[in-house]
Amino acid sequence: MIRIRRAAGALALATASLALTAWVPAPVEIDAVFVDRVPEGYQKSKEPPAACAVNVVEVADLRRAKDTIGVVAGRSVKAPADTTAWLTSIMGGLNARGLAVVSDPARAQGANDITVRVGLKSVWLTAVSTNKAANVVLHIRAELAGRPPIDADYRGSLTNVNWASTKDELKNLTNAAFAEALNAIAPDLRRLCETPLQAPG
C-alpha cells in the first residue's frame, strides 16, 4: 500500500511538473567520430601487429529505424546522420588492436588482405532504473584468400550509472559498447590471418 501511495504521489507530481514547467529534454546526437576505449591488455601487449591488412570494403546500416538509437531518462539520442562515416570510424578502432585497417574498396587485393564487410544490425541505448545501458551488434563478413571466411555477429554491451544523461555520458557509453564489439572482432580476424592457407580442392 505504501508503494501504491508513492506511485500515486509520483503520478500527481509528474503531471503537475510537466504541466507547469513544460520541460522537455533536448535530443542529443552522437558524433560520427569513434573515440576508442582500448582495453588495457592491448595497450601493454607486446604482440606484433598482424601480418594481414584489414580492408573494410563495405559498411551498411542494416537497422530499420536509423534516426534514433534510444531514449535515456526522457532524452532522445540520435545517431549520426552519416552512418557510413560513423561505421568506418568505428572499424578504424581495430588499428589499436594490432590490425592495420584501410577502407578502400578500390584497393588491389593483396595476398594478405582480409576483405571485411560490416553491417550494423543494432545499436540502442536504454535506461535500466538509475542506470543506462548500450548494446550493439555488428555483423562481420571477413574473407582471406584460401581460408574459411568469418560470417558472424559480434556483440558489445555496457551498463553504468546514469548521472545526468549528458551528451558526453551517452556518447562515451555508445563508444564503449562498440569498443567491446571490436575487442571480440579483433582476435577472430587475427586468427583468420594466422590460419594456414588451405590447399585447393
Added chain:
Amino acid sequence: MVAHVIAKLMGPRESRLWGIVSMRKALLSGLAAALMVVSMPASAGTPKNILLETARPVPDAREVHVYVGQEEIAAEINPSQVSMVTGGGLLGALIDIQIQAERAKKAEAAIQPIRTALQGFDVDALAEASARSAIEKMPWFQPGEMTFSRDTSASGRIAVLDAARTSQVALITFVYDVSPDFSAIRVLMAVEFAPRDTPQGKSATWRLTNGIVYRQSVTSVVQLVRPATDINYNAGVWAENGGARARRALTLAFAKVAELAPRATLITQADAKAMNSKPHKAVVVAGFAGRQQDSDDGGTLLFNGGYVHIQTLEEQA
C-alpha cells in the same frame, strides 16, 4: 543522481512512455491512477484512461504512430528501497544507486543469451501487426497513415504532433521486457490520442499532458511453467532452441495486448468503478497488483486502471 531525481519527477508513467524505465512501476502508477479515478469528484472531468463514446469520432482521421523504443528485449530490475526504508537522505540514495547498478549489470549480462537467440526475430513487425489488429477491432477508429519510430521521447512526440496531417494522432507505444527474476516476458501496449493543435496560451507539451484525449495501457505477461530463482538459469530456458520459448511468449503477448487494447477503450467510468470494487479480489500476480476480473482463457486478468493479463507458457512436446 540527477537522472534519478528527474525520473522521480517525471513519474513512472511518463518515464515509461518516453523511455523505458520500470514497467512494474508504471503499472502501479496505473493502479494509482485508477484509485484516483474512483475517488475523484465528478467535477474533475473524465479521467484520461476512459474514452468517452463522444470522443471516438474525429472530423478527419487519426494518423497512427507506432513506437518501439528498443531494438532488443529489455531487462528490468527491482528498484532498491534503502532510501525509502531509511527515510530518505543522500546516503540512502547513493546506496540505492550502487545496488541498482549491480542489479542492472547482472540483468544485462544475463539477458544477452536471450537477445542473441532472438536475433532475426522481427519484434517490430509483431508490434505493427499487433497495432493493426487492435485497430481493426475498433471500427470507429478512422485510422490514417501508419508510421513506425523508435523515438519515444516527448520531443519526438511533439515533433510528430507538429507535423501531423490529421487533427488527432494515435500514438501506440510498445515496451517488451523480461521480468526482474526472468520468470516472465511482458509486453505493454500504451494507446494515446493526442490533439495536433496547441491552444493559445498552452505549451507544446500540453498536448501530451492535460490536453491528451485518451491514455490507456494494457499488459500481457507470459510466465515460464517452472521458473527457477536463478536469473541465468531462466535466461537459458528462454534462450534454448534458438529462443523458441521467448519467440512463442512474445507472439502470444503481442496478440493478447491487441485483444485487450480495444476492450479497454470500451471501459466507462462506471465499469472502472465496478472493476475496482470489492467483489473483485485485490491480488498481486507476477508482480502486478490489481483487482482480479473474470478470464475465460485460463489466464488471470487484472484491472488496475488498465488491463493486465497473466498466462503461463505451455510446454510443447
